[in-house]
Amino acid sequence: MPTTRTSQRIEDYGLIGDLQTAALVGRDGSIDWLCVPRFDSPACFAALLGDAENGFWRIGPEGGGPCTRRRYRPDTLILETEWDTPEGTLRLIDHMPPRGAAADVVRIVECVRGEVAMSMELRLRFDYGSVVPWVTTDEGEVSAVAGPDAVVLRTPVEITRHNGDLTARRVLREGDSVPFVLMHHASHLPAPTPVGAAASLAGTTEYWREWAGRIDYDGPWAEAVRRSVITLKALTYAPTGGICAAATTSLPEELGGSRNWDYRFCWLRDATFTLQALLGTGYVEEAKAWREWLLRAVAGDPADLQIMYGLDGRRRIPEYTIDWLSGYEGSAPVRIGNGAASQLQLDVWGEVLDCLHLARGSGLAATDDAWALQRALLDFLEGHWSDLDNGLWEVRGPRRAFVHSRVLAWAGVDRGIKAVEEHGLAGPVDRWRALREEIHADVCRRGFDTRRNTFTQFYGSEGLDAALLLIPRVGFLPWDDPRVVGTVEAVQRELSQDGLLLRYHTHADDRVDGLPGSEATFLICSFWLVDALFGIGRRDEAVALFERLLTLRNDLGLLSEEYDPVTGRHLGNTPQAFSHVGLVNAALHLGSAIPAKTSTAEPGDIR
Numbered sequence: 001m002p003t004t005r006t007s008q009r010i011e012d013y014g015l016i017g018d019l020q021t022a023a024l025v026g027r028d029g030s031i032d033w034l035c036v037p038r039f040d041s042p043a044c045f046a047a048l049l050g051d052a053e054n055g056f057w058r059i060g061p062e063g064g065g066p067c068t069r070r071r072y073r074p075d076t077l078i079l080e081t082e083w084d085t086p087e088g089t090l091r092l093i094d095h096m097p098p099r100g101a102a103a104d105v106v107r108i109v110e111c112v113r114g115e116v117a118m119s120m121e122l123r124l125r126f127d128y129g130s131v132v133p134w135v136t137t138d139e140g141e142v143s144a145v146a147g148p149d150a151v152v153l154r155t156p157v158e159i160t161r162h163n164g165d166l167t168a169r170r171v172l173r174e175g176d177s178v179p180f181v182l183m184h185h186a187s188h189l190p191a192p193t194p195v196g197a198a199a200s201l202a203g204t205t206e207y208w209r210e211w212a213g214r215i216d217y218d219g220p221w222a223e224a225v226r227r228s229v230i231t232l233k234a235l236t237y238a239p240t241g242g243i244c245a246a247a248t249t250s251l252p253e254e255l256g257g258s259r260n261w262d263y264r265f266c267w268l269r270d271a272t273f274t275l276q277a278l279l280g281t282g283y284v285e286e287a288k289a290w291r292e293w294l295l296r297a298v299a300g301d302p303a304d305l306q307i308m309y310g311l312d313g314r315r316r317i318p319e320y321t322i323d324w325l326s327g328y329e330g331s332a333p334v335r336i337g338n339g340a341a342s343q344l345q346l347d348v349w350g351e352v353l354d355c356l357h358l359a360r361g362s363g364l365a366a367t368d369d370a371w372a373l374q375r376a377l378l379d380f381l382e383g384h385w386s387d388l389d390n391g392l393w394e395v396r397g398p399r400r401a402f403v404h405s406r407v408l409a410w411a412g413v414d415r416g417i418k419a420v421e422e423h424g425l426a427g428p429v430d431r432w433r434a435l436r437e438e439i440h441a442d443v444c445r446r447g448f449d450t451r452r453n454t455f456t457q458f459y460g461s462e463g464l465d466a467a468l469l470l471i472p473r474v475g476f477l478p479w480d481d482p483r484v485v486g487t488v489e490a491v492q493r494e495l496s497q498d499g500l501l502l503r504y505h506t507h508a509d510d511r512v513d514g515l516p517g518s519e520a521t522f523l524i525c526s527f528w529l530v531d532a533l534f535g536i537g538r539r540d541e542a543v544a545l546f547e548r549l550l551t552l553r554n555d556l557g558l559l560s561e562e563y564d565p566v567t568g569r570h571l572g573n574t575p576q577a578f579s580h581v582g583l584v585n586a587a588l589h590l591g592s593a594i595p596a597k598t599s600t601a602e603p604g605d606i607r
Contacts, residue, residue, distance in 0.1 A: 007329055008032070010251055011554040011570040011604070013048075014070065014079045015231070018096035019238035021103055022247040024048060024574075027067050029060035029081055029092050036103045036149070036184040039237065039244045040264040040311060044151065044184070046129035049250055049334050050325040054129025059107055059180065061090050062117040062169065072556060075212035075226065076205055077234050079556075088114020088174065097200045098207050099238065101192035105182040106200045111172035120180065122166040124151055128336070130324050135164045142166060143191075150187035154194050155180045216282025221587045224550050224603075227557035228580035229281050232274070235577050237311040241289030242266040242297075243274055244311065246561065246573035252331035253519035253562055253572050260331055262338045263561075263573040265317060267308045268294065268348045269392060270578060271355040277584040279362050291359045295370055298352060302373075302380040305352070307345045307394070308338065317341040340394040347392050349381050350408030350415075354474065357415035360423060371425055378416045378427075382435055385409040386442070391458070392467055393503055397514025400458035403447040404467040410439040411474040440476070444483075453486030463508030464494050466501045466525035469532040479535040488532045498565035499545065501525040520564035520571045523549070527582030531589050539590075546586055553603035559583065 013024040013032070021041065024033040033048040035041045043049075047056040058064065061083045068089075070081040078095040089112040096105055109118050124133050126146045133144035133151070142153040144164075153159070157168045157178055170178060179197030211233065217225045235244045249262035271294050278287040297313040298305055306315055319339035327334050356374055385406060388399035413436045420429040446459045457465035468487050472479045495502045500521035506513060526549055533542035552563050554570065559579035561572025 009569055010328075010560050010572075010574050011558075012066075013558075013574065014072075014081075014094075014554075014556045015234060015247060015558060015575055016077055016079055016094050016096050016105075017234045017247070018099045018103060019234070019236055020099045021096075022234060023094075023096065023105060024247065025079055025081070025094055027070065027081070028058060028064055029067065029083075030056050030058035031094075031105070032056050033248060034105070035264070036151075038311060039235075039247060042127045043129065044124055044126050044149065046125065046325060048248070049328055050129050052123065053125070054325060055123050055125030056121075057105075057123070057182070058121045059092055059109060060119065061085050062119040064119075070556065072227070073205065074209075075230070076208035077230060078201070078204060078208070082112070083116075085114075085116055088112070088116045090116040090118060090172070093201065095201060095204045097195060097204045100195070101185075103184045104195050104200065106195065106197050106204075107180045107182075108177060108197050108201065109172065109180070110177045111174050113174055115171060115173045117169065117171045118178070120157070120166075120168040122153065122182075124164075128322055128325060128334075130322070132164055135161060135166070137161070145187050148187055150185050150191070152183045152185070152191050152194070153180065154183075214282055217280075217587070219587060219591045221546075221550065224553070224557060225281065225584055225587050227553075228559075228583045229277070229283070231558060231575050231580050232277065232577055232584075233286070235575070236286070236289075237266075240296075240312050241286070241293040242309070242311050242313070243270065243290060243577055245270065245308075245578065246576050248573045249336060250331070250334040251328050251560070251571070251573045254331070254517045255329050255567075255569075255571070256331055257517035257519075258331070258333065259515060259517055259519055260327065260333065260335055261340075261573070262319070262335050263576070265308045265310060265338060265341075266293070266297070268298070268305075269307065269345075269351050270581065272351050272358055273581045273585060274577070275355055275358050275362075276588070277581045279358070280588040281584065284362075284364070287359065287362070288364050291355070291364055294352065294355060295373065298377075299373065302349070302376040303384075305348060305377070305380075306341050307343060307348050308341050315341070340390075340396075343390040343394060344387065344399065345392060345394070346381075346385065346387060346389045346405040347402075347408035349377050350410070350412030350474075353377055353412035353415045354408075357418060360419065371419070374416060374419065375427060378413065378432065381409050381412050382431075385413075385435075385439055391465075393465075393513065395513035395515075397512055400461075400512070401446070402458045402465075403443060403455050404465060404470065406439060406443050406447065407471055407474065407476050410436060410443065410476055413439065414475065443476075448483060452490060453483070454490035455483065455487045457504055457509070457512065461509050461512075463505055463512060464491050465504045466491055466495055466522065466528060467503075469525075469528040472535055473528075473531060479537075485536050488529075488536055491532075492529060495525075497521050499548070500563060500565055501529050520562040522562055523552070523559055523576070523579040524582035527579075527586045530586045534590055543590060546590060549583070549586075551602065551604055555603055557603045 246263035560570035560574035
């Protein structure tokens with residue numbers, strides 16, 4: 001077994017999943033990241049954040065190397081990877097069937113042409129690459145056990161064991177096919193009945209194609225929208241309906257830097273954007289499940305509202321570091337959990353209220369309990385909208401009077417008023433109208449820089465914030481207001497890096513976020529710029545930027561959190577739900593800008 005492997009770029013990974021967890025598969029056919037049994041469980045393959053010693057599972061032609069091409073089977077999450085060799089062509093078909101009794105990774109190797117020697121290397125390391133399991137063989141099955149975790153590998157290929165590592169080799173001829181099925185289960189329970197590879201592949205194909213067949217979008221960017229919606233579904237934790245922000249932790253915002261965070265949780269901030277994307281593409285049931293997750297998660301004292309929750313709605317997400325992993329390309333530390341969960345971010349009260357208003361207006365049945373919760377959230381905003389907070393970007397510097405936070409507080413109050421006016425619900429609407437006017441006047445007076453004709457990141461700030469682009473989107477001011485146009489132009493001018501947007505300048509206002517280093521352009525912010533340019537009438541420019549953003553996807557149509565225009569690389573956790581939500585919503589907003597056609601923008605075939 002090799003002890004070192006060449007690091008792969010973030011964009012070199014594809015995603016497979018079973019709606020409860022997901023694996024990242026590299027161009028060399030190696031699974032370098034898999035957490036079981038859930039997205040937020042400890043990883044059993046963690047080479048992504050360390051090296052080969054921390055666990056991986058590679059299948060491909062003998063000798064290894066990157067693939068010749070790869071693709072998802074249309075409208076599925078089934079990944080096909082192919083290598084052309086001098087002797088022939090080898091195909092690897094990877095998928096995870098939607099969860100039954102256990103988490104299964106099914107890998108099928110086929111010889112498409114000629115005669116190719118296939119090799120397999122498997123190194124299991126539980127608890128984020130730190131625990132070597134006890135490996136045994138029984139009647140052709142290989143079992144690995146450590147503490148609470150157990151894994152069973154089933155294959156007709158002869159397996160060789162060496163110090164707990166597993167290898168296999170077989171020469172395949174055209175038409176030959178061999179399966180490898182890896183199943184995780186709790187070690188104190190017997191292994192569930194194994195899945196058959198062929199039946200699993202057929203069932204998984206049927207599931208995804210039936211689900212994707214309901215995508216209600218026939219606009220000019222159908223391929224990109226369909227892949228993004230499938231990716232959002234893949235990041236859904238099916239038992240609760242929560243949507244994971246990303247499948248990974250600690251992929252860096254700066255190579256070699258320390259801005260590395262755990263994104264395997266559900267952010268309330270994503271709620272409205274995600275609902276827009278789901279409802280806009282016809283997925284009412286998924287939108288309802290997300291709304292119901294939201295209601296369960298935020299139930300309780302509105303003063304205790306968190307910005308994020310666990311997949312099941314749990315509140316405690318303690319942050320710690322694990323020192324045995326060196327980090328992606330040396331980007332340390334590797335963090336588990338997220339301390340930002342305890343921050344005060346006032347915008348989330350507004351986003352929850354906006355989300356529930358959107359759901360009500362879209363026909364999702366309202367309940368008395370939901371309105372009672374909204375009343376409690378509004379009561380909290382009434383007393384706390386002017387508090388200093390950490391802002392939507394989770395800064396770890398001093399709390400400030402962030403403009404976006406107060407704009408969203410205004411939006412939350414506005415949605416409460418609309419619930420009374422448009423849906424006949426009971427509430428102190430006159431008092432709320434006065435509060436709405438008070439917040440609006442305060443933001444316009446203290447958050448707007450008349451000299452530069454732009455809103456600023458926080459009251460008195462010299463810096464800007466890409467989230468200011470959302471001011472007209474939430475209805476705070478109309479698109480044609482000169483202050484909106486001035487803000488869009490200022491954000492584009494001052495936060496642009498090669499035409500894409502930074503969230504904010506990390507060095508502005510004496511390092512507003514309290515963190516060392518810098519970061520790359522933030523993809524959802526660039527999608528917000530698409531919306532903003534469209535909104536102020538610069539439609540051709542908006543479409544051109546959107547088409548450019550589509551080319552930043554990897555060859556499988558996936559987006560990470562950030563993109564570095566200097567190196568041309570993806571950065572941050574991947575695939576990022578927020579980025580794909582931004583893509584879908586921008587496509588929906590732009591729908592009337594140009595006639596339906598097949599887009600010329602293709603995902604980047606990064607080799």
